[in-house]
Every structure is written in C-alpha cells, then in structure tokens.
Amino acid sequence: MTIAPAVAVAPDLRDDVRRVPPLGGFNITAIALDLRRVLRNRRTLMFTLIFPNLFFYLFGLAGRGPRGGPGTLAIVMLNMAAYGAMVATTSGGAAVSLDRNLGWSRQLRLTPLSPSAYIAMKVVVSMAVAAISLCSTYTFGAFNGVHLTPAQWVLCALSSWAASLVFAAFGLFMGFLLPSENVMQFVGPMLAVMAMFGGILVPLQALPQTLQSIARFTPMFGVGQVARAPLTGEITAWAIGAVIIWTVVFGVGAMTLFRRDTARV
Secondary structure (H helix, E strand, O other): OOOOOOOOOOOOHHHHOOOOOHHHHOOHHHHHHHHHHHHOOHHHHHHHHHHHHHHHHHHHHOOOOOOOOHHHHHHHHHHHHHHHHHHHHHHHHHOHHHHHHHOHHHHHHHOOOOHHHHHHHHHHHHHHHHHHHHHHHHHHHHOOOOOOOHHHHHHHHHHHHHHOHHHHHHHHHHHHHOOHHHHHHHHHHHHHHHHHHOOOOOOHHHOOHHHHHHHOOOHHHHHHHHHHHHHHOOOOHHHHHHHHHHHHHHHHHHHHHHHHHOOOO
16 A cells, blocks of 8 residues: 655745735724723813813803903803813823833734824824814803804814814823823923913913013914914914924824834834
8 A cells, every 4th residue: 555645735824924904004993992991081071071161161251341252252262172172182192101001002013003003093082082172162152152153163163173183193292202190290281381372371462572482382372373263364374384393293203202112022
C-alpha cells in the first residue's frame, strides 16, 4: 500500500493582514456611545445647560434696566450661548483624558483606527453637545423676551456652533496634555479668562487698552465676534482668521500628542 506524502499547505497570508476600515475607522456607533457617556455626566450637563441660562438670567433679565432693550438682551443671550457652547466643546474634547487614564487610547493603537479618525469622532461628540447647549439657551431666551428675526435665529445659532469648533480642538489638546484628574480643574479658570477676552462676560471696551490688545490674540476673541455677527453686523477678517488659526493649532497639537501618547503599546 502506498502512502501519499503529506503536503504542507501554505497559509493564506491575506487572512492575517489587518484590513484598514473605511474612513480610518470613523464609526457612528462609537460616536453614539461616547455621546451617551458624556450626557450622563451631571457636571457636564450643569455647566453646559444650567449655567448659561442662569448667567443669562443674572446678566440679562435680572439686570435689565432703562438702558437695556431687546437688542441688549439678545446680545447677552448670544454671549451666554457662546460661553455654554465653549464649555460644552471643551468638556467633550477633554473627555479623552478619561480614555488615557483607563488605557483605552493606547489600546486603540492595536486596531486599524487612525489618529485622525479618533480625533474626528471626539470632535463630532463635542459639537453635538455644543448644539444641545445652544438650543437650550436659545429656547430659554426666546421664552424670556429675546426677539430676533427667523434668519437671525438661524444664522446666530450656526455661527456660534461653527465658531465653537476651536474649543473642541482645545479640549482635545488639553485632554492629551494633562492628567485626567486635573483637566477641567485647570481648564475651567482658563475658559473664564478667555471668555472675558472675547467680550463674553464683560465688554471689551471696559478693559484697559493693554488687555484689549492682548485679547485680539486669544481664541475667544474671534469666537465672540463670529457669534454676534449676524445680529450686530460687526465682523473682521482678523476675527475669522483667529478662529481658523487656533482651530488648526489645537487640532494639530491634539493629533501630535495622541500619536506620542500611544506610540508604545
């Protein structure tokens, strides 16, 4: 009886190749889960939904006097809405610090997920939270004496929402830069100072001339002008350029820190 020699079959190496998913791993399901996690954070909801409306009541409704009017009230509402969107996007972006603390961001380097896709998903979550914050403040304002044309409502909301993108990138940058337990404690006072420089908490004209000059180079300066532009008609190329430049700076910085943070697996 003849026994046929065993023939070694080479494995199909194509099965061992890690396939790169479309769009670098950008995933709607992951975005929905991350958004749900952010919205479960009571502190985030308090700072993005309750505080902007409370500040609008204190600075706008409670302080309205003979010199105040519908236009003044609308400006206060726009400022507080922009501030809420700024805090919302920063908090959403800074949530990456939790991923770092749990080792999840490093674990992701074992997957085909690209750094740009990871950053993009975090930005989408941050912008979604900002949209919720804006809708809350605008609704509160509409029921408390703010009167705008339909076009102004839409344009103000879109401009504020788009301008808040710079702080989504800022939150990501700070989330990768600082330890998880220190991010918002450190960033919170910074946001208050930047809001002041953007004419959000106090008019820029009330600041000394030196601080007014410094304010032009801060991220919030452009955001404040862009948010109010559909109502006031006051916008400069410098303000638009500042929003774009700071968004690029923080975005590139966040991707660089993400690559550095997950370089070793």
